[in-house]
Amino acid sequence: MARPLINVPAKVKRGQVFEIKSLISHTMEPGFRFTTTGARIPRDIVTLFSCRYNGEEIFRADLYPAIAANPFIAFFTVATESGTLEFNWVGDNGFAETATVKITVE
Amino acid sequence: MSEREPGATRRAVLIGGLAGGLAATIKVVPARATPEQLRAAIRNVVGAAQVRKGRVELIVPPLVENGNAVSLVVAVDSPMTATDYVKSIYVFNEKNPQPNVIGVHLGPRAGKARISTRFRLADTQTVTAIAEMSDGAFWSATADLIVTMAACVEGL
Amino acid sequence: MNGSAPSLRWLARVAAVIVVLAVSGAAKSTDIPLDQRRSGYADLGSDTKAMQDDDTINPASLWVLDGEVLWSQKAGAANRACADCHGDATASTKGVAARYPAFSPARNGPIDLEQRINLCRTQYQQAPPLAFESRDLLALTTYVGRQSRGMAIVQGNDERLVPYIEAGRKLFTQRIGQIDMSCAQCHDDNWGKHVSSSLVPQGHPTGYPIYRLEWQSLGSLQRRLRNCMIGMRAEPYEYGAPENVAMELYLMWRARGLKVETPAVRP
Numbered sequence: 077m078a079r080p081l082i083n084v085p086a087k088v089k090r091g092q093v094f095e096i097k098s099l100i101s102h103t104m105e106p107g108f109r110f111t112t113t114g115a116r117i118p119r120d121i122v123t124l125f126s127c128r129y130n131g132e133e134i135f136r137a138d139l140y141p142a143i144a145a146n147p148f149i150a151f152f153t154v155a156t157e158s159g160t161l162e163f164n165w166v167g168d169n170g171f172a173e174t175a176t177v178k179i180t181v182e
Numbered sequence: 183m184s185e186r187e188p189g190a191t192r193r194a195v196l197i198g199g200l201a202g203g204l205a206a207t208i209k210v211v212p213a214r215a216t217p218e219q220l221r222a223a224i225r226n227v228v229g230a231a232q233v234r235k236g237r238v239e240l241i242v243p244p245l246v247e248n249g250n251a252v253s254l255v256v257a258v259d260s261p262m263t264a265t266d267y268v269k270s271i272y273v274f275n276e277k278n279p280q281p282n283v284i285g286v287h288l289g290p291r292a293g294k295a296r297i298s299t300r301f302r303l304a305d306t307q308t309v310t311a312i313a314e315m316s317d318g319a320f321w322s323a324t325a326d327l328i329v330t331m332a333a334c335v336e337g338l
Numbered sequence: 339m340n341g342s343a344p345s346l347r348w349l350a351r352v353a354a355v356i357v358v359l360a361v362s363g364a365a366k367s368t369d370i371p372l373d374q375r376r377s378g379y380a381d382l383g384s385d386t387k388a389m390q391d392d393d394t395i396n397p398a399s400l401w402v403l404d405g406e407v408l409w410s411q412k413a414g415a416a417n418r419a420c421a422d423c424h425g426d427a428t429a430s431t432k433g434v435a436a437r438y439p440a441f442s443p444a445r446n447g448p449i450d451l452e453q454r455i456n457l458c459r460t461q462y463q464q465a466p467p468l469a470f471e472s473r474d475l476l477a478l479t480t481y482v483g484r485q486s487r488g489m490a491i492v493q494g495n496d497e498r499l500v501p502y503i504e505a506g507r508k509l510f511t512q513r514i515g516q517i518d519m520s521c522a523q524c525h526d527d528n529w530g531k532h533v534s535s536s537l538v539p540q541g542h543p544t545g546y547p548i549y550r551l552e553w554q555s556l557g558s559l560q561r562r563l564r565n566c567m568i569g570m571r572a573e574p575y576e577y578g579a580p581e582n583v584a585m586e587l588y589l590m591w592r593a594r595g596l597k598v599e600t601p602a603v604r605p
Contacts, residue, residue: 079400079403079404079407081394081399081400081403083394093293093294097298097394097395099394099395099397099399099400100400101400103554103555104554106279106302108279108280129291132291134289134291134292135286135287135288135292136286136287137284137285137286137287137297138282138284138285138286139284140280140282140283140284140285141278141279141280141302142275142278142280142282142283142284142301142302142303143283143284143299143300143301143302144250144251144252144299144300144301144302144554145250145251145397145554145555146397146400146554146555147299147300148298148299148300148395148397149297149298149299150297150298150299150395151286151288151292151296151297151298152292152293152294152295152296153291153292153293154291154292154293156291243383243384243385245383246383247382247383247386247551247605248551248552248605250551250552250554251389251551251554252385253385253388253389330535330536331534331535331536332536332550332551332552332605333533333534333536333538333569334565334566334568334569334570335552335565335568335569336552336553336564336565336568
């Protein structure tokens with residue numbers, strides 16, 4: 077149940093700069109922690125987060141173990157036309173998650 | 183109480199473990215990134231170019247209640263037009279096991295060069311943000327954070 | 339990031355507090371006057387407060403969302419969803435979390451919200467109970483708890499619960515563990531002071547389940563109480579143990595009138 081949570085304004089005006097907020101469930105195990113028996117807990121993180129606005133990439137982030145668990149990333153973009161925002165998370169151990177949100181531009 | 187140097191702690195703990203067979207109860211403290219690793223990480227991004235202080239605003243809480251999740255906002259002064267925009271923002275730390283925090287790639291479509299996230303800090307330290315502009319220039323800012331610890335935790 | 343070294347420093351600091359209290363002849367703990375009670379929220383940094391207040395950035399929202407999905411999911415041999423009996427949770431469960439733990443005639447004693455949800459699961463859905471601290475149980479508890487956000491905690495108006503509130507008070511005021519201190523000695527008598535770099539809160543469970551930064555995850559009040567006991571180097575009670583429920587009940591009674599903050603964010 078690693079459902080992502082995306083937040084965008086319900087309606088935006090053409091040319092308006094608006095904020096997109098994203099949250100996803102992920103432990104972001106850094107790979108530097110050890111069990112009490114001395115075994116290293118292997119790294120398991122989201123390594124890449126990207127957003128496409130009607131197919132064109134508008135944001136991309138490389139994430140490192142220093143990003144907190146349940147990664148929160150917020151950024152801005154200019155409202156160009158109505159359509160779809162597609163979000164992608166990629167990580168260790170084949171982690172891949174996608175979310176799409178419709179955007180209405182007036 | 184004086185701060186113990188993590189390397190020394192680990193050596194002492196390992197010796198104790200071998201001698202007393204206490205491996206089951208020892209938690210080895212991971213090494214922290216060296217200043218050279220931080221410089222190398224920055225060089226990896228910046229190359230031989232000069233990095234100037236300014237135009238970048240690093241917004242972090244001065245006192246951190248728990249190093250597991252620290253709010254981070256980086257804002258860069260830029261008109262974000264097709265010919266004058268922020269290409270990338272990189273954030274580095276000083277004392278975590280490895281020096282990178284995040285590397286963000288923007289473009290003129292961003293409208294505003296401002297990103298927010300939450301990151302981890304292993305200890306009180308300095309955080310550095312470097313912005314790469316469309317004209318190839320690099321600008322930076324640093325912030326000092328004090329990290330405190332939570333009480334009554336799960337582990338012993 | 340966690341390690342054992344910080345907890346050794348913590349232990350030394352707490353030991354110092356014990357000496358101070360012993361030397362100063364610590365008097366019997368007394369209740370915090372009602373008008374002096376404050377939620378731990380008041381002592382958070384502004385960023386942590388913002389994390390709690392804004393659903394769009396609160397990591398606990400991920401569990402609320404999961405809970406919303408589970409609420410409408412059919413389960414068990416009865417093939418029933420919570421929604422089939424309770425309808426729209428935003429209406430039907432408003433105020434519920436604010437008055438839990440509550441007396442259960444079926445159990446002839448108090449039960450907390452987690453136990454109430456599991457009672458429904460076993461009795462009405464004919465589904466196996468959800469494990470304590472499982473993602474599903476936390477999601478449902480948080481989703482239901484969220485519907486009481488902003489409402490005053492209600493406790494003290496059910497006579498049947500009086501002996502259990504007293505049992506909880508006894509647990510709260512008894513010394514425990516190798517540290518040999520009671521909850522009351524810190525949270526009634528020394529709230530607002532610091533132990534190591536941590537501020538001692540009054541310890542009101544206004545926002546459970548909480549997203550605890552230390553856990554890097556969301557967890558229940560019982561999980562937090564077990565952490566408290568481990569902090570005192572005492573053996574914690576098992577999840578679901580009557581002692582845990584009695585403590586939850588006493589703590590909610592102690593916090594009566596304070597506003598529910600679920601899901602809160604705490605260090």
